[in-house]
Amino acid sequence: MFTHYESVVKNIKPAKYLTCKRIREPTATPIGFDDAMRVHERLAAKFAEFYEKAALNPCESEKEGFDGLNYLEVKKIIVERVLEKCILCERRCQANRLSGATGFCGVNKTARVSSYFLHMGEESQLIPSGTVFFSGCTFRCAYNTRL
Numbered sequence: 001m002f003t004h005y006e007s008v009v010k011n012i013k014p015a016k017y018l019t020c021k022r023i024r025e026p027t028a029t030p031i032g033f034d035d036a037m038r039v040h041e042r043l044a045a046k047f048a049e050f051y052e053k054a055a056l057n058p059c060e061s062e063k064e065g066f067d068g069l070n071y072l073e074v075k076k077i078i079v080e081r082v083l084e085k086c087i088l089c090e091r092r093c094q095a096n097r098l099s100g101a102t103g104f105c106g107v108n109k110t111a112r113v114s115s116y117f118l119h120m121g122e123e124s125q126l127i128p129s130g131t132v133f134f135s136g137c138t139f140r141c142a143y144n145t146r147l
Contacts, residue, residue: 012055013055014051014054014055016051017072019047019050019051019054020047020070020071020075021070021071021072022050022054022070023043023050023070023071024043024067024068024069024070024071025042025043025068025069025070025074026068027039027068027069029077032081033078033081033082036074036077036078036081037078039069039074040071040074040075040078043071043074044071047071080098083096083097083098083109084096084097084098088103088111088134089104089105091103091104091105093105097111105134107134111134112134112135113132113134113135114133114134115132115133116130116131116132116133117131118130118131119131
């Protein structure tokens with residue numbers, strides 16, 4: 001079940017987050033959400049091949065360039081952009097969580113994930129979809145008929 005984690009602990013494979021830090025985009029810092037998503041797509045396409053290369057020869061992956069943003073930094077920028085105008089739930093209240101605002105759901109910038117999983121629901125076009133439950137979320141958006 002945890003074979004990947006065992007291989008990381010035994011130094012057989014590198015941790016994926018460390019690999020993310022080694023994949024770089026040698027362009028200017030993406031400012032907006034759309035720019036960051038385009039860079040993310042390019043880096044995501046490189047990840048599988050780069051990870052396999054790093055797993056086979058960890059020293060070789062250290063030789064990659066150090067210019068530009070790395071894949072992990074791009075992910076951070078995307079999260080920050082989403083939190084500036086929150087769209088995490090169906091309500092899409094656009095609360096600026098980075099400035100401390102509380103969203104319609106009652107969750108602020110210190111939101112904690114209670115659970116997450118791939119949802120294998122009813123609609124074939126959406127399978128699988130990511131499902132995230134935040135601790136503190138009141139489900140007011142789903143259960144309040146006076147929206």
